[in-house]
Amino acid sequence: MTGLADLAARARALADGGRRAVLGITGAPGAGKSTLAEHLLRELRRTAGPEWVAHVPMDGFHLADTELDRLGRRDRKGAPDTFDAAGYAALLRRLDEERDDVVYAPAFERDLEQPIAGSIPVPRAARLVITEGNYLLHDEGDWAGVRPLLAEVWYCDLDPGERLRRLVARHVRFGKAPDAAMAWATGTDQRNADLIAATRHRADLLIPDAIIRALTRLAPPFP
Numbered sequence: 001m002t003g004l005a006d007l008a009a010r011a012r013a014l015a016d017g018g019r020r021a022v023l024g025i026t027g028a029p030g031a032g033k034s035t036l037a038e039h040l041l042r043e044l045r046r047t048a049g050p051e052w053v054a055h056v057p058m059d060g061f062h063l064a065d066t067e068l069d070r071l072g073r074r075d076r077k078g079a080p081d082t083f084d085a086a087g088y089a090a091l092l093r094r095l096d097e098e099r100d101d102v103v104y105a106p107a108f109e110r111d112l113e114q115p116i117a118g119s120i121p122v123p124r125a126a127r128l129v130i131t132e133g134n135y136l137l138h139d140e141g142d143w144a145g146v147r148p149l150l151a152e153v154w155y156c157d158l159d160p161g162e163r164l165r166r167l168v169a170r171h172v173r174f175g176k177a178p179d180a181a182m183a184w185a186t187g188t189d190q191r192n193a194d195l196i197a198a199t200r201h202r203a204d205l206l207i208p209d210a211i212i213r214a215l216t217r218l219a220p221p222f223p
Contacts, residue, residue: 004215007036007154008043010205014151015127020098022149025132026203027156028193029078030167030185032212033132036156039215040130051125056095058133060106061088062115077113078192080135085142088133092149095122095129110174134192137199147202155203158212163193 014021025033037055044053061084068074073082094103107119122129135143136153147153158166164185171181200206 003211004039004043007207007211008040008047011040011128011130012044012048018127020095020127020129021151022092022095022129022131024136024147024150024153025130025156025207026134026136026153026196026199027158027207028163028196029134029189030163030170031156031158032163032166032207032216033156035215036154036207036212037130037132039218044128048127051123053128053130054120054122054126056091056105056120056122056129056131057108058083058088058131058136059108060115060119061085061091062108064114076188078134078188080138080140080143080192080195083135085135085146089142089145089149092131092146096149098124100124113174134196137202138195139199139202152204153202154205154207155200156212157200157206157208159209162209162213 011023014023025037027033034057037057041053041055062077063071063073063082063084065074065077068077068082073079076082091103091105094100101124103122104118105120105122106115106117108114109116131150136146136150137155138144139147167185167189168178168181171184172178176184
């Protein structure tokens with residue numbers, strides 16, 4: 001795979017049989033999952049039509065902060081047990097069954113750091129759904145039900161130093177002080193990154209550092 005056009009062609013081929021397919025994109029926090037997903041979305045909407053492809057991030061299944069407080073897990077937000085993994089798998093099954101005219105999925109609002117229900121419509125016409133998140137290849141608990149519902153899973157293999165730099169910058173952009181951003185990125189985020197890296201060998205395709213950096217240098221896919 002040499003660039004976005006090749007990746008888009010591979011993604012499009014997943015739905016060649018006419019049946020809806022779900023493509024998973026995974027990787028550690030800050031590895032470029034959303035960047036890749038959004039550029040693919042833009043390219044496929046351009047070549048296949050605006051309703052042919054949809055984007056449903058896993059982050060919409062974060063547990064709310066009030067529930068994390070109740071469970072005593074807020075200081076580990078982003079770990080596997082701070083998501084509704086069963087709810088995410090149930091949504092993927094609904095998308096696979098194609099029984100509904102529209103399936104509504106939750107989004108994650110980073111400004112609020114909270115999930116927002118019913119934010120993303122997936123129309124029946126969508127032949128490909130791109131979903132991205134940390135734990136698509138995780139095989140423990142309810143996460144084990146996710147991988148069988150995905151046609152392929154691609155792993156974003158960004159250089160660890162660059163990933164850390166981007167992750168800290170993102171935390172600062174959304175309100176953390178620089179010291180707190182670094183502490184979170186090298187603490188909670190790094191523990192999660194190590195867990196995710198252990199699933200790398202299960203991916204169908206590794207997206208190399210060079211492609212992720214090249215996509216980042218392109219104009220932002222959305223205003």
